[in-house]
Amino acid sequence: MPRQARDKSKTGIYHVMLRGINKQKIFHDDGDREKFINILKRNKRESQIKVYGWCLMENHIHLLLGEGKEDISISMKRIGVGFVWYYNGKYKRTGHLFQDRYRSEKVETDEYLLTVIRYIHQNPVKAGLVKDSKDWPWSSCGVYYGECDCQVDFADREMILGMFSEDESIAVSRFKEYNEQVNEDACLDEENKRMTDEEAKHEIMKIVVGRGLDKVQDLPKKDRKEIIRAVKRIKGVSQRQAARILGVSDNLLFKV
Template structure:
């Protein structure tokens, strides 16, 4: 018998900066074409303005997303829920599917120092290189 414990509350970042990761259910693709990527980025931009987010870095891979964000006028969990629900609605409508697209809730790491901020930016931008999708990143 497996007993599922309730998940713990997300630890609030003192700086308000988070490295956020979203993954497709069972590592399934969440971006099938350029339109999907553009739509997701448009949603990030829309909520960037509404929630006054700061976007430091992002990387859309086929089956997961990395974002480096500073929360604005609302809790990062609320903003990420809005982005996730909006994209899943678009995705399910476009691909005539139902149900979950993302695996669990988003994962996040607090970024509390300038040094770690730079490390995470490098990590996010190197993701496509490490996955063999590109040879180098042009910034």
């Protein structure tokens, strides 16, 4: 049965995700991530795609791309094939690396464009890998904040920053404030199916076993942080749900 054609974005902008087959790692070290960035850079030059944002996680990749001189599917095939060729050679393996085709969604409004870039930047925070988005070195967040000169020429950040102000310093400040807002953004991720409060409570109880939920906020800071980080890694439990069930503020849970 032929694959269904993807809907074309009126703006030419897409949020794209590549995931490792069976959720396996696709990045084992910084060298792997650097290679992917270099492949993306090369294809940016060749196909003239716009790279508005990125985040390289352990077993998946988020990209915010603008279509260049060719269909986005051609660009993504070239990027994917290039990295698989490198990966299979380095790790002496054969076969597929990515799960099916890349997944994508159209980005056709300014509002959703901002939602997607924030979602991409907050991926490592919501996964409990870092406290602040800018602390994850393998995303475009540091570039937007003006704290990473190495990729400034690579990232097409002008359009998004321009939505906040024509003055770059003001735009960066306002973007940073927006980018760090507590939210329930859920973009393109099939694992973002939300649990009911009862289901979430059941999963959280497995982590706080031996302690009552109402006691979490009174625990020593170190113990409380460990519990919150573990809870944030539960797929399908939103941050507001977790905060409500644990009896802590949204802001505390978001910042841990």
